Amino acid sequence: MLAIVLVPALSIACSSSNKNSHETKPECLDNGDSTAITTTELDKANASGESIDLVVYDAFLAPAGAFESFTQETGIAVNILTTADTGTMVSQAVLTSGNPIGDVMFGVDNTFLCRALLNKVFTPYEPSTWNQLDNDLKLDQFARVIPVDYGDICLNYWIDQEEIQPESIKDLTLEKFAGTLVVQNPETSAPGMGFLLASIAIFGENHWEQFWDDLRKNDVAVRSGWTEAYYEDFYNGERKIVTSYATSPIAEYIFADPPVEKPPTGIIEDSCFRSIEFAGVLRGTDSPVASAMLIDFLTSTYFQELIPETNFVLPANTHAKLPDTFLNFLQTDVEPVMISPDLIERNRNDWTERWTQIVLR
Amino acid sequence: MPNVNATVKKISALTTVIAFLIVSAFYTVFYFYPVGKVLNYGTGFSTVSRVFNSSATWKVIWFTTWQAIVSTFISVIVGICIANVFTKFEFRGKQVLKALAIIPFVMPTVVVATAFISVNDFLHLNGTPFSLQGSTLGIIVAHVFFNTAIVIRTVGSIWPQIDFESEMAARTLGANSCTTFFRVTLPQLKTSIFASASLAFLFTFTSFGVILLLGGLEKATLETEIWRYATQRTDFETAATLGIIQLVIIIIMLAVNTRSRSLITPAKKSAAAYNRSNYTNPRLIRLRLTSCIVFITGFLGLPFAILIERSLSASNGYSFQYYKQIFLESSERFSIFGTRRAIFNSLLWASLAMVIATILGLLAAVLMTHKSKKISRSSDIFLLLPLGTSGVLIGFGIIVGLNTSILDVRSEWWIVPVAQSILGVGFVSRIVSTAITNQDPELKQAAQTLGAGPAKVWWHIDMPIVSRSLVAGATFAFAIAIGEFGATAFLARPQRPTIPTAVFNLLGRPGAATFGQAMALSVILALITATAVSLLERTGQVVGNEI
Numbered sequence: 001m002l003a004i005v006l007v008p009a010l011s012i013a014c015s016s017s018n019k020n021s022h023e024t025k026p027e028c029l030d031n032g033d034s035t036a037i038t039t040t041e042l043d044k045a046n047a048s049g050e051s052i053d054l055v056v057y058d059a060f061l062a063p064a065g066a067f068e069s070f071t072q073e074t075g076i077a078v079n080i081l082t083t084a085d086t087g088t089m090v091s092q093a094v095l096t097s098g099n100p101i102g103d104v105m106f107g108v109d110n111t112f113l114c115r116a117l118l119n120k121v122f123t124p125y126e127p128s129t130w131n132q133l134d135n136d137l138k139l140d141q142f143a144r145v146i147p148v149d150y151g152d153i154c155l156n157y158w159i160d161q162e163e164i165q166p167e168s169i170k171d172l173t174l175e176k177f178a179g180t181l182v183v184q185n186p187e188t189s190a191p192g193m194g195f196l197l198a199s200i201a202i203f204g205e206n207h208w209e210q211f212w213d214d215l216r217k218n219d220v221a222v223r224s225g226w227t228e229a230y231y232e233d234f235y236n237g238e239r240k241i242v243t244s245y246a247t248s249p250i251a252e253y254i255f256a257d258p259p260v261e262k263p264p265t266g267i268i269e270d271s272c273f274r275s276i277e278f279a280g281v282l283r284g285t286d287s288p289v290a291s292a293m294l295i296d297f298l299t300s301t302y303f304q305e306l307i308p309e310t311n312f313v314l315p316a317n318t319h320a321k322l323p324d325t326f327l328n329f330l331q332t333d334v335e336p337v338m339i340s341p342d343l344i345e346r347n348r349n350d351w352t353e354r355w356t357q358i359v360l361r
Numbered sequence: 362m363p364n365v366n367a368t369v370k371k372i373s374a375l376t377t378v379i380a381f382l383i384v385s386a387f388y389t390v391f392y393f394y395p396v397g398k399v400l401n402y403g404t405g406f407s408t409v410s411r412v413f414n415s416s417a418t419w420k421v422i423w424f425t426t427w428q429a430i431v432s433t434f435i436s437v438i439v440g441i442c443i444a445n446v447f448t449k450f451e452f453r454g455k456q457v458l459k460a461l462a463i464i465p466f467v468m469p470t471v472v473v474a475t476a477f478i479s480v481n482d483f484l485h486l487n488g489t490p491f492s493l494q495g496s497t498l499g500i501i502v503a504h505v506f507f508n509t510a511i512v513i514r515t516v517g518s519i520w521p522q523i524d525f526e527s528e529m530a531a532r533t534l535g536a537n538s539c540t541t542f543f544r545v546t547l548p549q550l551k552t553s554i555f556a557s558a559s560l561a562f563l564f565t566f567t568s569f570g571v572i573l574l575l576g577g578l579e580k581a582t583l584e585t586e587i588w589r590y591a592t593q594r595t596d597f598e599t600a601a602t603l604g605i606i607q608l609v610i611i612i613i614m615l616a617v618n619t620r621s622r623s624l625i626t627p628a629k630k631s632a633a634a635y636n637r638s639n640y641t642n643p644r645l646i647r648l649r650l651t652s653c654i655v656f657i658t659g660f661l662g663l664p665f666a667i668l669i670e671r672s673l674s675a676s677n678g679y680s681f682q683y684y685k686q687i688f689l690e691s692s693e694r695f696s697i698f699g700t701r702r703a704i705f706n707s708l709l710w711a712s713l714a715m716v717i718a719t720i721l722g723l724l725a726a727v728l729m730t731h732k733s734k735k736i737s738r739s740s741d742i743f744l745l746l747p748l749g750t751s752g753v754l755i756g757f758g759i760i761v762g763l764n765t766s767i768l769d770v771r772s773e774w775w776i777v778p779v780a781q782s783i784l785g786v787g788f789v790s791r792i793v794s795t796a797i798t799n800q801d802p803e804l805k806q807a808a809q810t811l812g813a814g815p816a817k818v819w820w821h822i823d824m825p826i827v828s829r830s831l832v833a834g835a836t837f838a839f840a841i842a843i844g845e846f847g848a849t850a851f852l853a854r855p856q857r858p859t860i861p862t863a864v865f866n867l868l869g870r871p872g873a874a875t876f877g878q879a880m881a882l883s884v885i886l887a888l889i890t891a892t893a894v895s896l897l898e899r900t901g902q903v904v905g906n907e908i
Contacts, residue, residue, distance in 0.1 A: 053772055055853060059869045061697045062856065080856035081772050088592035088753075088851065095597065095761050101771050101853045115595055187578055187593055224573045227471060227868045231876060232478050248871045254694055255872020258676050265871075310697050312870065349594060360579050 028114035028342050029140055036124035036143065037281060037288045047290040048075030053102030054294065055093070055282070057086045060107055063306035070297045076290045086112055086190060093282065094119040100282035103291040106148060106298065110139060110276045110338070111193055114345035117144060122280035125292045129299040132319045137276050139341060145278035148298050149313035152246035152272035152336045153194030155181075156265045158237065166241060169202060169271040173214035182221040182229045182239040185360075187352050189225045190275070195243040196355055197344065198273035201337035212358045222359060246272060247312040250329050254309065263329055274336035277313065372815050377731060380724040384744070384786075387721055391783055392747050392755070395762030399754050400608075403601025412602045422606065425582040428497060429566040432504035436561045437554060439505060439656070440512020446653040447513070448520040458657060459517075460895040463836065464887045465661055466510040467844035468668075469861050470570030471868060472883045476664035477503060477575065483667075499575040504568060506661065508561040511837070515557035515792050516550055518833040519799055522826065523549040538645075549799075556795045559618045560788065563748040566611065583607045587751045592851075597757075604754045611749030615742045665887065672880035676873065683877035687885070695874070698866055699858035700882060707860040708889065710778050711843035718782035718838035722789020723831065729794035741794075745787045748847075755780065756851025777854050784847050785838030789831065796830035797823065832897050839897070840890060860886045 054067075060082070067078045081102050083089040090112045093105060097119050108116050116122065122144040130143070137147035157166055164176060172181055184192030200208045221239060223229040234242035249263035256264075279298050281291040297303055304320035307313055314322070314330075322330070403409070412418050447459055465473070480486075481493045493499035523546065531541045547554075567584045578585065583603055591600035673679045687700040728740040747755065759780065763770045770776060800823070808818045841847070845861045858866075860882055867879035 053853075056856070058850075058862070058865065061866060064696055079772075081853040082856045082862070083853050084592070084850050087595075091592050091595045091597075092757065092760055092851075092853070094595050095757060096764075099764060101760055101764075119595075185578055187589060188573060222577065224577055225471075228474065228478075228574060230871060231868060232475055235876065238482075244871065251871040251875075255870065255874045257682075257872070257874040257877065309694070356578070360577070 028117040028345065029340075031142075034120070034123055034283065036126065037292045039289050039292050043289040044074070044293060047287065047293060050075075050287050050290045051077040051079065052104065052285075052287050052290045052294060053079045053081050055081045055083060055089065055100075055102035055105040057089045057107040058082055058084050059311075061310050063303075063310045066303055066306050069302070070294070074290075074293055074297075076293060078294065090116050090121075093121045097121050098284045100284050103282055103285040103287050104279060104294050104298075105282055106277070106279040108145065108278050108280070109190070110274075110278075110341050111190070111197070111344050111348070113139065113145065113278065113341040116280075118345070120283060123283045123285070123288065125281050125288075125295055127292070127296045127299050129296060129317060132301075132317050133299060134316055134318050137316050139276065140278075145280040146295055146299060147276050147316040148279045149304075149307055149311070149316055150274060150276045151313040152267075152274055152334055153191045153198065153243065154246045154267040154269070154272040154334065154336075155195070155241050156234070156244040156248050156267055157241045158234075159264060159266050160240075163240070165266070166268055169199070169268060171268075172220075172241070173211065173218055175218070177218065177241070179219040180240040181215065181218070182223060182233040182241070183243045184226055184229050185222055185224050186355055189223075191226050191243045191245070193352075194273040194275055195271070196351065197339050198271060198337055200351065201273070201339050202270070209354060209358055212355060216359050220359070241268075245312060246331060246334055247308075247314075247326075249331075250325050251312050253329055254325060267331055267334070269331065269334050272334050272336040274338045276316075368815070376727055377736075380727040384721060384725045384728060384740075387786075388743070388747075388783075390763075391759070391779055392750075395758030396604075396750060396754055397758075398762040399597070399758040400601050400605055402597040403599070403603070403605050405598055408598040408602050412599060412606075418603075418606075421581050421583055421586055421603075422610070424580065425566060425584070425607075426610065428500055428504070428582070429562055432501050432508065432565040433558055433562040435501065435505045436508040436565075437512050437558050440509045440557065441516055441550075441554065442649075443509065443653055443657060444513050444517040444520055446650055447517055450650055452650070452654075456895060458654070460891040460898070461665075462513050462657060462661060463510045463840060463894050464665060464891055465506050466508075466837070467840045467886060467890045468507075468665075469844065469864050469883060469886070470574060472668065472864065472879070473503065473506070473664055474571070474574035476667045477506075479667050480663060494575060495577055495579070497576070497580060500571055500580060503571045503575055504565045506664070507568075507571070508564055509661070511560050511564070512554075512557040514833045514836065515560070515795070516553045518792060518830045519550060519553040519796060522796075522799065522829075552795045552798055553792075555618055555621070556791045559615060559745065560748065560791060562614060562618075563611065563745060563787075566614075567607070567749055567751060569752060583610075584751055588753050591753045591757060601754070604751050607751060608746065608749065611746065612742060615745055615749075619738055619741055668880055668887075669884055672877065672884045675877065683874070683881035684885075686874065687878055687881055695878070698863050698875075698878070700863050700867075700878065703858035703860050703863040703882070704885065704889070706857055707843050707886070710781075710859060711839050713775075714778040714781040714785060714842035715835050715839040717778060718785025718789050718842075719831065719835045721782065721786045722834055722838070723793060723827075725786055725790035726793035726797060726827075729790055730797045737794075744790050747783045748787045752846075752848040753851050755783070755848035759848070759852060772853050772855075774855050776852060777849050778842065780848050780852060781842040781845070782838065784841050785834075788837040788841070789834030792830045792834040792837075793827055796826050800826045832900065836894050836897050839893060843886065843890060843893075860889075 062080055067080070071077050083092055086107055086109055089105070090108055093100065093116060117140065124142050124144045126143040127146055133147055137150055155169065159165070166172065166177055171177055183195055186193040186196040199211055203211045221233060223233065226244065229242050230244060233239040246267050249265045249267065252265050253260060253263040279295055281288060281295060285291050299317055301317055301320045304315035304317040307315065308326050309323050443462065447455065477493050477499065486492045487494065491498065493502055528541055528545050531545045536544070569584050569588060572580060572582050572585050578589070583606065587600045587603045587607070590596045590603065672683055673681070675682050686695055690696045690701050725740065725744050729737050729744065731737045759776065760771050805818055805822055808822055813821070843860070845859065864879045864882050867875045867882065
């Protein structure tokens with residue numbers, strides 16, 4: 001069980017140190033300026049009866065009964081406020097920084113992390129679960145954001161006995177895989193962005209453009225979002241390879257109809273980009289203590305064991321047990337790459353513009 | 362008599378004042394103030410000059426405008442043809458067909474885009490000049506698909522009430538059907554045609570999902586650029602400047618629309634003078650009827666047929682299993698989507714939004730039909746502005762604007778139906794005011810002369826005419842809300858599943874069952890809407906006939 005969490009985690013450490021060749025000073029992770037929330041048992045007892053808002057992105061679904069049990073335990077009611085995609089959610093938080101629409105935000109990922117931190121969206125709070133959380137996921141040492149879950153954005157393919165299977169991201173530019181790949185536009189889609197970042201980390205600043213140029217020559221298809229790529233091109237077999245998640249084969253198994261013995265899809269192990277999702281207390285909240293308690297709850301083993309099968313992500317808490325479906329079918333020999341959040345923030349617009357020039361124009 | 366006249370005047374002045382106060386308060390709080398606050402980000406000199414100096418901006422403005430004009434023009438022509446058939450002919454299944462014609466308007470964009478792409482594959486259009494994917498043609502075809510319903514409903518609510526006698530007279534005097542249509546019928550319909558054209562233009566000018574899903578970002582419009590800058594780049598300055606450009610163009614187009622409407626004068630009286638002998642060919646009528654039915658079922662129906670087929674096709678042949686799963690939410694793996702509650706919630710919220718929009722729309726129509734040209738024309742333009750404003754900016758505006766120290770309403774439960782009704786008011790007021798303008802003033806004067814009080818006149822003369830169009834407007838307010846167009850996606854809203862959000866979440870997870878349920882739920886959305894629309898229509902007719 002530990003190995004599952006640790007193996008990919010170690011490889012992030014390696015690859016992210018490789019990637020920090022741009023020795024510019026990281027700004028957003030370097031100074032935690034505001035004072036952290038501290039809670040006493042008395043504060044916690046007093047928070048009973050309060051009501052707080054948890055801001056989430058649109059794809060997040062609350063596990064059945066999870067927040068009700070938080071309310072039962074603490075006397076704090078939780079309203080879940082759904083916004084749009086992660087980019088929109090972060091932009092809204094930036095626009096209302098210091099005067100937030102809710103109390104806690106969940107779902108900011110490592111690609112948008114620095115934008116939120118530079119705009120001082122969060123107040124630091126170190127949860128009681130801090131030591132149980134995977135160290136490699138704690139990107140902000142000041143605990144302004146706390147890792148809740150992670151997952152890998154990977155290329156998926158249909159497992160088909162008769163055809164040759166792709167084994168590496170490098171295979172995609174081979175002629176025999178021409179016309180088989182569909183990806184998403186990084187400017188409109190999180191997995192699209194993840195795969196672009198994966199290619200930059202894997203091929204390096206000097207060669208990633210060549211990779212995409214070759215992909216274009218190999219007839220790569222581009223869609224605006226995950227749903228279009230997955231269901232319009234991949235699902236009906238028109239395209240054999242798609243950008244999706246490492247957990248997608250498990251979802252294919254869980255939501256199969258009729259039931260299947262094992263997932264019909266697999267992932268290309270060296271094509272993955274590590275995505276981490278964080279939660280944080282929004283600066284300006286009226287209920288800092290209740291908000292802090294919700295952060296404790298989101299990172300607790302109870303909640304952490306519920307999110308894999310509802311949101312298809314992996315728990316950040318190393319004490320959380322994975323559900324059977326994940327233990328049985330999660331591909332563990334993945335070597336995900338990562339790029340530091342401030343490098344992403346600094347280059348995001350430039351990278352997507354260059355990508356657009358190469359792939360779409 | 363002078364006494365009565367004075368009271369009438371007083372009452373109508375009072376109505377105007379009350380209507381003005383309520384409508385302007387609502388618009389100020391939920392539209393002008395929040396949007397103004399967001400647009401303020403875009404007034405910095407450096408941003409404005411950067412945006413205007415970029416050739417990309419001009420390219421985007423040009424593409425946005427021309428695709429909207431072309432889409433609107435085609436929607437209007439197609440809509441008039443269909444409305445004509447619905448008005449002039451009685452045939453079996455007409456009511457059903459009429460109710461079905463509104464379905465495209467409420468379908469979730471992502472579902473329609475999927476269906477269009479299937480049509481593309483089905484007809485092997487990929488790689489040909491007629492490909493619907495990634496092409497301007499695809500965008501225009503989808504816009505016509507979504508917006509024809511607006512024209513059918515708006516023009517169709519007026520057409521049965523126009524003066525058929527002058528048509529008959531023209532025909533008796535020998536004018537052929539074409540001449541009669543252009544010289545007699547069309548002038549009487551022009552207000553409704555212009556009204557629906559302006560609505561369709563606003564929708565196509567600010568359309569978001571269709572552009573993104575069928576065009577990709579290569580076919581950028583002002584709306585998709587505003588979205589990209591505001592949400593993905595957190596560059597509110599550029600987004601707001603583009604938002605100002607968008608509003609300015611909308612105001613110009615609406616002014617042109619109002620202007621040109623008053624330029625065309627009815628040719629009612631002169632039409633009878635036409636004298637050309639050409640008798641109607643019954644075969645021609647039949648041809649028109651059949652081509653129209655074929656068009657409705659083919660063009661408007663094909664994507665829907667594909668959807669039904671997908672919702673029914675399970676691994677072991679066709680079955681209703683996805684529908685069963687939606688209603689039973691049998692196993693825990695499906696219960697997270699909350700599909701059953703989504704149906705209930707959607708009905709509840711859409712009804713609420715419809716009621717708000719209908720009441721405010723009726724009040725707004727009072728302003729739009731005011732005798733003073735200044736009041737009527739300016740309210741005509743101002744009330745439609747929300748439909749022409751970027752959804753991102755309305756949503757963000759509410760989030761930054763409606764948050765004073767006294768009252769923070771940004772995350773209240775009712776903000777979603779209110780935001781939906783801001784868009785609906787434009788529809789209701791446009792359609793209702795068209796009907797009021799179109800009525801015969803002599804009838805009202807006659808009633809007044811005969812001693813009927815203002816309330817009586819309103820109830821017996823205005824109401825029957827208004828009710829039909831009020832229903833048409835309410836239909837759209839309901840449809841906008843149940844299909845969740847516009848600004849509401851950019852609000853922070855309580856996590857409560859509705860049909861569109863459940864479809865979104867189902868389509869966000871891999872698996873045969875999630876896909877099947879998403880398709881089935883979209884079919885349910887279509888059927889609920891069609892049923893609601895025909896029920897509303899029936900009510901409208903009953904009210905209209907009884908009074």
